[in-house]
Amino acid sequence: MAEHIRVLIVDDHQVVRRGLRTFLEVQDDIEVVGEAADGSAGVACAEELRPDVILMDVKMPGTDGVEALGQLRERGNPARVLIVTSFTERRTVVPALRAGAAGYVHKDIDPDALAGAIRSVHAGHVLLQPEVAGALLAQESGGGGRAGSLTEREREVLALIARGRANREIARALVLSEKTVKTHVSNILMKLDLADRTQAALWAVRHGIAD
Numbered sequence: 001m002a003e004h005i006r007v008l009i010v011d012d013h014q015v016v017r018r019g020l021r022t023f024l025e026v027q028d029d030i031e032v033v034g035e036a037a038d039g040s041a042g043v044a045c046a047e048e049l050r051p052d053v054i055l056m057d058v059k060m061p062g063t064d065g066v067e068a069l070g071q072l073r074e075r076g077n078p079a080r081v082l083i084v085t086s087f088t089e090r091r092t093v094v095p096a097l098r099a100g101a102a103g104y105v106h107k108d109i110d111p112d113a114l115a116g117a118i119r120s121v122h123a124g125h126v127l128l129q130p131e132v133a134g135a136l137l138a139q140e141s142g143g144g145g146r147a148g149s150l151t152e153r154e155r156e157v158l159a160l161i162a163r164g165r166a167n168r169e170i171a172r173a174l175v176l177s178e179k180t181v182k183t184h185v186s187n188i189l190m191k192l193d194l195a196d197r198t199q200a201a202l203w204a205v206r207h208g209i210a211d
Contacts, residue, residue: 004031005122008051008079010042010068011035012060016107020055020084023111030118039068046072051079053122056101058085058092069099080121084114097198103127124166126198149191155209157184161197162204 007030009017017035024030033049036042039056040063046054054072058065069081080102085092093104102121105114105128120127150158153174160170167181174181185197194200203209 004029005053005118006031006033006049006051007118008033008042008045008049008054009035010037010039010045010054010060010065011057011084012037013057016057020114024115024118027115030115039063039065039071042068043071043075043077046077046079047075050077053118054079054081055084055118056081058083058087058096066095066099069096069101073100080124082117082121082127084109098195120164124168125164126201127164128198150188154184154188154191157181158188158200158204159209161185161188162201162209164201 007024009020009032011017011020014037017037021032021035024032033051034045036045038060042054042056043063045051056065056068063071065083065085072079072081081100082103082105083096083101084105084107086107087093096104103117103126105117109117117127156174157170160173165173167178167185170176171178171181176184185200188200189195189197192200192203194203
């Protein structure tokens with residue numbers, strides 16, 4: 001039997017934490033290992049419990065979700081963080097993604113879709129709900145590079161990034177080593193003047209490379 005995905009819930013609203021726990025506990029492959037009411041407590045719990053995935057709100061009293069993300073990365077915590085929040089405007093989404101969030105979904109997400117999102121980010125994918133990605137595509141101005149500067153292989157790698165594939169999956173699909181894929185990803189970001197994989201995925205969608 002496959003190991004359960006260990007999940008930590010970080011949200012300042014008790015009713016939200018209780019609702020998430022109630023739903024997730026009926027999933028055969030997901031185990032809720034703890035809860036925290038703010039970012040500081042969430043970081044402490046993550047260090048103690050070592051979850052696979054953290055469901056994190058953004059707006060919380062004291063240490064908010066973005067600050068907590070930064071602290072987790074500074075400590076080298078390997079947990080994948082899925083932002084689950086009511087705030088989807090760009091000024092909230094972008095800092096969370098830049099801080100290292102693996103996904104960003106709205107709190108009104110369908111429960112089954114949330115379970116799928118947890119599985120997806122645990123598998124190494126970057127996940128954005130369509131309305132979140134749409135908002136970023138409409139407003140994101142980053143990326144001054146041109147598609148013509150990419151090699152054919154880099155375009156293939158970029159297309160797979162846009163489909164949410166992790167480096168290991170890209171390597172398998174293109175029959176390359178993971179080290180080679182990492183080099184291609186670095187070259188793509190440099191040529192297109194992009195900061196991270198999320199920007200690269202959005203750039204690919206905007207320029208028709210993800211089709």
